Amino acid sequence: MPRVSEDHLAARRRQILDGARRCFAEYGYEQATVRRLEQTIGLSRGAIFHHYRDKDTLFFALAREDAARMADVAAREGLIQVMRDMLAAPDQFDWLATRLEIARKLRNDPVFHQGWTERSAELASATSERLRRQKQAGRLRDDVAPDVLQCYLDLVLDGLVARLAAGEDPQRLSAVLDLVEDSVRQRERASDA
Amino acid sequence: MPRVSEDHLAARRRQILDGARRCFAEYGYEQATVRRLEQTIGLSRGAIFHHYRDKDTLFFALAREDAARMADVAAREGLIQVMRDMLAAPDQFDWLATRLEIARKLRNDPVFHQGWTERSAELASATSERLRRQKQAGRLRDDVAPDVLQCYLDLVLDGLVARLAAGEDPQRLSAVLDLVEDSVRQRERASDA
Numbered sequence: 001m002p003r004v005s006e007d008h009l010a011a012r013r014r015q016i017l018d019g020a021r022r023c024f025a026e027y028g029y030e031q032a033t034v035r036r037l038e039q040t041i042g043l044s045r046g047a048i049f050h051h052y053r054d055k056d057t058l059f060f061a062l063a064r065e066d067a068a069r070m071a072d073v074a075a076r077e078g079l080i081q082v083m084r085d086m087l088a089a090p091d092q093f094d095w096l097a098t099r100l101e102i103a104r105k106l107r108n109d110p111v112f113h114q115g116w117t118e119r120s121a122e123l124a125s126a127t128s129e130r131l132r133r134q135k136q137a138g139r140l141r142d143d144v145a146p147d148v149l150q151c152y153l154d155l156v157l158d159g160l161v162a163r164l165a166a167g168e169d170p171q172r173l174s175a176v177l178d179l180v181e182d183s184v185r186q187r188e189r190a191s192d193a
Numbered sequence: 194m195p196r197v198s199e200d201h202l203a204a205r206r207r208q209i210l211d212g213a214r215r216c217f218a219e220y221g222y223e224q225a226t227v228r229r230l231e232q233t234i235g236l237s238r239g240a241i242f243h244h245y246r247d248k249d250t251l252f253f254a255l256a257r258e259d260a261a262r263m264a265d266v267a268a269r270e271g272l273i274q275v276m277r278d279m280l281a282a283p284d285q286f287d288w289l290a291t292r293l294e295i296a297r298k299l300r301n302d303p304v305f306h307q308g309w310t311e312r313s314a315e316l317a318s319a320t321s322e323r324l325r326r327q328k329q330a331g332r333l334r335d336d337v338a339p340d341v342l343q344c345y346l347d348l349v350l351d352g353l354v355a356r357l358a359a360g361e362d363p364q365r366l367s368a369v370l371d372l373v374e375d376s377v378r379q380r381e382r383a384s385d386a
Contacts, residue, residue, distance in 0.1 A: 028297050030223050093300070100293035103358035104221050107286070113360065148368045151361065155369055158359075159352025166295035166351075167306065168344065176342045178349055183376035 013051055016041055017065070020058050025095035029059070053177070057111060058096075064119040071126035077136070079127045079153045080181050083160050087170045097165035099158070126157050127153065143188050156180050176184055206244055209234050210258070213251050218288035222252065223296050249305060252291075257312040264319035271327070272346045273374050276308045276353050280363045280370070288357035292351070320346065334379050342377055349373050 023032045026040070034045050034055065041048055051059040070082045078100030086092065106113050128150055134140040140149065156177075163173060212234030218227045219233070227238050227248065234241055245251040263275045278287065299306050319341055326371075327333040333342065356366060 028223070030221070094297070097297045097300075100296055100355055102291055103289045105285070106359040107290075143261055143367070144372055148365060148372065149367050151356075152369045152372055154361075155352035155356050155366070156348065157352070158355035159348035159350070162296055162351035162355060163344075163348050164294055166299040168347075172341060172344045173348070175338070176345045179337055179341065179345055179376065183372065 007186050029098045060119050067123040068100050071122040077124040093164050096161045203361040222291045253308050253312050260313050264315040268319040276373050286357050289354045
């Protein structure tokens with residue numbers, strides 16, 4: 001394919017993804033109808049679904065972009081830093097709320113669950129790899145199984161998104177993250193007693 | 194009002210609340226349309242909205258029932274026990290998912306936010322009262338402000354609901370709650386070192 005077509009294709013896909021992200025953020029997963037996607041993206045459904053098969057495929061493409069970005073931070077600085085970054089970007093809160101809105105679908109729609117899990121795999125493996133290294137370095141508490149710690153951090157991530165989406169004060173949530181960070185660390189508290 | 198009418202009224206309201214709870218659980222908050230509420234409850238919209246002004250009022254009535262029951266447990270045994278009870282009742286998971294689906298509405302609709310906060314006030318005050326007593330008894334860590342601990346527990350509650358709704362293993366979530374319980378407690382870890 002000539003260079004100009006590749007560039008055109010990439011730009012078109014970018015336009016679709018950016019518009020879809022705004023649409024999901026504004027209306028939520030369920031209410032982001034095909035008609036609304038057309039309006040926010042500025043293309044016909046034919047043009048949109050030529051690039052992404054359906055609404056779920058589009059949503060998964062956005063989820064994969066998120067997961068890749070978060071995995072990058074998680075690998076270097078851990079999942080708690082990913083959460084601190086969320087607190088620092090309030091313009092993302094509406095989009096983040098879609099993570100909660102799909103919970104029911106994740107539970108009741110096996111195909112959707114499979115698609116979501118595949119797209120989130122990169123983040124999950126970055127987190128577990130980082131936990132493994134932290135443990136080796138003696139920075140992780142060793143009286144709790146690593147899979148429980150990972151489940152704990154995933155739960156905190158979902159809880160953080162829920163509290164943010166509901167309007168909780170980011171300042172207070174930041175103090176909560178300090179507590180969470182402390183609770184997964186190896187520590188000696190003799191001097192605190 | 195004669196006794197028989199009062200009984201009839203109570204029974205009718207019970208029928209409406211039970212049906213509405215099933216409807217919200219099955220379809221989610223947004224998709225629980227008036228038509229679906231009619232079908233699940235088995236009454237016309239006229240009869241339903243004679244007792245509860247609109248869909249939000251109905252939803253808040255259910256939220257208040259939940260909050261009262263949870264406040265009762267929270268006052269005696271703490272919010273973590275409330276969460277353990279959730280894990281033990283998988284038939285409630287679908288209903289619990291509605292807590293997440295309203296996050297966007299909580300943030301963007303001030304009237305709804307106000308109504309929800311009023312209905313949840315009983316649980317919030319039971320939790321904070323219990324935290325106060327635990328602190329007095331020296332069972333709560335004192336290096337973190339009580340409002341941060343309360344925010345932490347609220348976040349964990351939302352996170353738990355999200356993970357349950359998404360299909361996470363309740364067994365593993367139970368181990369996570371042990372970790373959470375440990376993380377709010379006063380402790381001496383000298384002997385662990």
